[in-house]
Amino acid sequence: MSTLVIQDLHVSIDGKEILKGVNLTLNTGEIHAVMGPNGTGKSTLASAIMGHPKYEVTSGSVTLDGEDVLEMEVDERAKAGLFLAMQYPSEITGVTNADFLRSSINARREEGDEISLMKFIREMDSKMDFLEMDQDMAQRYLNEGFSGGEKKRNEILQLMMIKPTFAILDEIDSGLDIDALKVVSKGINEMRGEGFGSLIITHYQRLLNYITPDHVHVMMQGRVVKSGGPELAHKLEAQGYDWIKEELGIEDETVGQEA
């Protein structure tokens, strides 16, 4: 079993503190959902764990099986087993989706032990079928001209090809119609298992109709303010966030406000 531990994480962007002490522990075999209204620090948490260049960790720690993640370069974090499905994936002209994926896979393998082209193509074809993606997307330039839904599917395709230990999914459901949402959920459920843990960031309960989380956390004001089981998500769906705000005496849940 692997464990990702986030302790008292403080993160700033352009000198402004966004995360104010986040604590979370993820084990493989578990799916965690982080929910909360817009502007409460959810995406910042995802970006800080992966090492986004604009986010500065001012204190706290992130460890993966005891290893200090924050000391690692972005590519080292990925090779250690972390994956972030991004909310806004970059478009890269001239680099085909297939070449990019093959480089990603080979980055994890020793020189001389690269994945064979045939094996790679077979695997990519079958995963693309599973995600109901057009085969021609393999030869298109990375995310260039992809629709919102295509980009999200492409993130899940990468997840399924790379098979990380922990995947953070940053608003993978935003902008998806119901069919695309089902496909994306199917991909994540396919990954679910002993050797895989996930942190799903969303502000809609909708996604959780298709992926049942083991744990649900609510973020407000740059902290996790409430944690529970799947029933918490249902309660949020039925009643919204106001009852939590009342319970905790929060007037404005966004970052920069104090309870």
Next chain:
Amino acid sequence: MTVETTLAVTEQVIRAYSEKMQEPGWMTDFRLTALAQAADLPMPEPDKTNIKSWDFLSFSAHTVESEGYSTLADLPQDIQSLIDTENQKTLYIQRNNTPAYVSVSQELQDKGVIVTDIHTAIRDHGDLVKQYLMTDVVKPDEHKLTAYHAALLNGGAFIYIPKNVEMDEVVQVIYVQDDESVSLFNHTLVVAESNSKLTYVENYLSTFETATGQANIVSEVLAKDNAKITYGAVDVLAKGYTAYVNRRGVAHRDAVIEWALGLMNDSDTIVENVTHLVGDNSEGHVKTVVVGRGDQKQNFTTKVIHWGKNSEGQILKHGVMKDSASSIFNGIGKIEHGASKSNAEQESRVLMLSEKARGDANPILLIDEDDVTAGHAASVGRVDPMQMYYLMSRGISKHEAERLIIHGFLAPVVRALPVEGVKKQLTEVIERKVR
């Protein structure tokens, strides 16, 4: 430092060379007239690059003699790899100044297509060459370098496609330099008659480290009514040259000229690529990629001039600059009065890989007609940190991520090249230069 502005080569030397090459009288006269004009003509003035201290004129010998290649198996490995030996039927290879290998498919011969070295063309196809050699597309008296080019012409190829001949195969030309002292006054003359279609690709490839000669290269490309020419080139001239490379096209009515140019010289280089869209509905598409390194200085002027109505011009230039290389990218879309409904588009992107590198993109639109459309986009910048972050978040190392982004950035031209071996070569040259 004083720079030679006159040439050591005399009229006698040129006369003797012309005679040795068994040239007809008109060609000797053509050379001597140009030589006489050269002295009084000014140097070209590439915009934003001062070439006053550039030495285009001193060299030790006008020509060097080399042996030919009797079979393709005699070619050095890096030249062989450019050729699909199984399928490449029509091929001309020039070694230094010597026509070293030529083969033309039976099918093309039967159709009257001419692919030959320029000397043979001057002897055997004099009427055609006389009609087109620096008479219309490029003229000897434009400036000192075109005049010296005409006077000293010592190599090149002639490609002629008769009316209504649509070629399926690619014509490939390779200019090899393996003698450091070789000077190139190389002329490629391409004429496509009405309703013909040609795909052509050429390489300039120096196999030595440092040149002691000069490179003064001119290509003239003429597409007559409704002809279509695809012109691919990969230039890899060694450092040491002061290179002048002028590739110019003229497109008549409904004609299309497509350029895909990989400009990978290691020498200081002035590149001029001009397409005149003289006919109505003609099109010119230019794709250029450049990598500058070391302390190289280069100027790339790409121009599409619209004369015909409803003509379409597209310029795409991507450059990568590293070390302390500096380059000027002038992109000019010009629409003349009367060229209504024309469209001039251009895009210049420069990627800087080091603090000391310089790259200036100058998009210029000159429009003398109301009823037209035009657009330009230009940028100079560094590798996008968000793209790096995205690639690295998948485990790709910083170095590999940068490599992918650079190759991707230069891909539009690599993909447009018509021959697999040449595509692969350009990719490898890019790899070597950006490493």
